[in-house]
Amino acid sequence: MRLTFALAGLAALVATGAQAQSSAPGGGEYGADLTRMITSVAGGACPDDIMGGQLLTACQTQLAGMQAGLSSLGAVESASLLQSQDATQGRIETYRVRFAGGQEMNWAIGVKVGGKYEAAFTRGD
16 A cells, blocks of 8 residues: 655655765754654544644644554554655654554655654655
8 A cells, every 4th residue: 555645844845855964873952752643643633732733733734634544554553764854844754664464665754844854755655
């Protein structure tokens, strides 16, 4: 199954690119929040305490489709940091997320403003 979810911030990040990019061995800063976001959306809720305004609006707009797709994958088993990037808008971390059903997908999360994320997305790869 191939899923694509592009929430707020993706177009801006792709357009400007990363200012600096580095592989990041070990753990990142955003993995637990990414896991929580995916789990919440799979359960039918957009976590407004960690999603900024644009991301929250995008999540609410896409919730029905994302919930069906994510819940079909099973629980998140792990999220392993692949890389971190410092973009103009803020830090972006990319994780390899493994689901209980065996599917693995790359997810990115970042652009933290006021303690909330403005970007979270996957291309389904």
